[in-house]
Amino acid sequence: MYLTKREEKMLAGEEGRAVKKSMEILVALGRIFGADKLIDISSVQVAGVSYHNLGDAGLEYLNELAKDGRVKNNITATLNPAGMDLKDWKKLGIPDRFAAKQMQVIDSFRKLGLEITCTCTPYFIGNKPKPGEHIAWSESSAVAYANSVLGARTNREGGPSSLASALTGKTANYGLHLDENRKAEVLVNIGSGVELRTVADFGALGHAISRKVKNKVLYIKGIKKASVEQLKAFCASTATYGGTALFYMENATPEYESAGVPKDNVAIEKRDIKESYDFLNDDCEPDFVSVGCPHASLKELEKIASLLKGKKVKKEFWIAVSRPIKELAASKGYVKVIEDAGAKLACDTCMAVAPLKGRFRCLATNSAKACYYGRGANGFKTRFCSLEECVKLAVR
Numbered sequence: 001m002y003l004t005k006r007e008e009k010m011l012a013g014e015e016g017r018a019v020k021k022s023m024e025i026l027v028a029l030g031r032i033f034g035a036d037k038l039i040d041i042s043s044v045q046v047a048g049v050s051y052h053n054l055g056d057a058g059l060e061y062l063n064e065l066a067k068d069g070r071v072k073n074n075i076t077a078t079l080n081p082a083g084m085d086l087k088d089w090k091k092l093g094i095p096d097r098f099a100a101k102q103m104q105v106i107d108s109f110r111k112l113g114l115e116i117t118c119t120c121t122p123y124f125i126g127n128k129p130k131p132g133e134h135i136a137w138s139e140s141s142a143v144a145y146a147n148s149v150l151g152a153r154t155n156r157e158g159g160p161s162s163l164a165s166a167l168t169g170k171t172a173n174y175g176l177h178l179d180e181n182r183k184a185e186v187l188v189n190i191g192s193g194v195e196l197r198t199v200a201d202f203g204a205l206g207h208a209i210s211r212k213v214k215n216k217v218l219y220i221k222g223i224k225k226a227s228v229e230q231l232k233a234f235c236a237s238t239a240t241y242g243g244t245a246l247f248y249m250e251n252a253t254p255e256y257e258s259a260g261v262p263k264d265n266v267a268i269e270k271r272d273i274k275e276s277y278d279f280l281n282d283d284c285e286p287d288f289v290s291v292g293c294p295h296a297s298l299k300e301l302e303k304i305a306s307l308l309k310g311k312k313v314k315k316e317f318w319i320a321v322s323r324p325i326k327e328l329a330a331s332k333g334y335v336k337v338i339e340d341a342g343a344k345l346a347c348d349t350c351m352a353v354a355p356l357k358g359r360f361r362c363l364a365t366n367s368a369k370a371c372y373y374g375r376g377a378n379g380f381k382t383r384f385c386s387l388e389e390c391v392k393l394a395v396r
């Protein structure tokens with residue numbers, strides 16, 4: 001792999017130990033995946049922020065990097081959700097010991113120069129790359145959103161490799177950075193009988209497609225339109241269950257005219273969507289309701305406030321959201337309505353990365369991705385339904 005003179009020096013340690021370590025990671029990845037060179041990036045999204053996932057070994061690694069590592073100038077560098085609300089963690093029942101460790105993790109990221117905006121929807125809060133920009137993101141739903149909805153270019157990075165990109169301003173030139181790997185591989189025909197109305201329906205669609213095709217660039221035909229919220233739910237679901245990092249959706253995402261003609265095709269019919277709903281629904285009575293996976297938009301908070309107005313929740317009810325969107329929602333009065341109803345805005349975190357194992361038995365959610373993590377990491381049973389149904393389950 002070709003390295004410029006300056007990159008050689010970075011690799012040799014002339015710009016410090018953190019840059020050296022980061023270059024070693026990027027060069028190793030480049031060699032494994034056959035990259036010809038490194039390229040400059042403009043934005044990173046770093047996953048692996050929750051102490052729940054990092055543990056002491058991860059914290060030690062960050063502390064080491066923070067001794068002399070700093071995010072390169074001109075790079076927008078944001079963080080994925082942490083294991084707790086960084087201000088109101090007590091309200092979410094997070095143990096003190098965990099909170100102390102989580103704050104050490106955040107301090108290390110702060111020293112490294114990352115913006116402490118812990119969210120999986122960075123594109124709602126200013127980390128929104130332009131079409132064609134090369135970036136290094138490591139949150140699977142955000143990766144799918146960046147490639148497919150924003151038209152930017154990123155591989156599915158891991159936490160360490162995206163952090164390495166932040167500290168060097170580089171990534172290896174392979175995979176979805178290259179035109180030839182961005183051509184559609186499988187045509188997905190959505191049958192005319194398929195009704196896609198809610199955010200949950202788009203999550204079910206992602207799940208249904210993933211049962212038929214995995215790890216391919218998709219060309220999806222037959223959807224008349226899709227909102228930002230529906231697209232973010234689809235991204236989360238198709239990335240989680242199908243490993244999708246890039247899709248084209250006719251009439252809804254950019255560049256679909258130049259996506260190429262796929263050789264293979266699959267069909268999705270009404271019964272496929274029903275089977276996904278059946279798969280994601282267990283027979284259980286929810287004791288925990290969580291929406292905002294990926295983190296809620298302002299429009300979703302407005303909707304939740306309208307559904308909760310004048311009501312009281314009887315179950316633990318979390319709405320995961322970024323802090324800037326919560327503040328915007330507060331200025332419009334939505335937060336007061338939601339909190340008066342007894343629901344909780346879970347800022348900076350979510351039900352998948354917070355330490356919740358053993359606290360609940362049955363999660364109700366409108367996110368197919370949340371079902372995956374609720375079942376897998378936390379051992380919950382799941383109920384998968386629309387936002388309206390989730391609110392009904394929370395207040396009954």
Ligand code: F3S
Pocket residue numbers: 080081120141236292293294295320349350351352353369370373
């Ligand atoms: Fe975001 Fe957590 Fe869902 S990181 S995509 S809210 S599992």
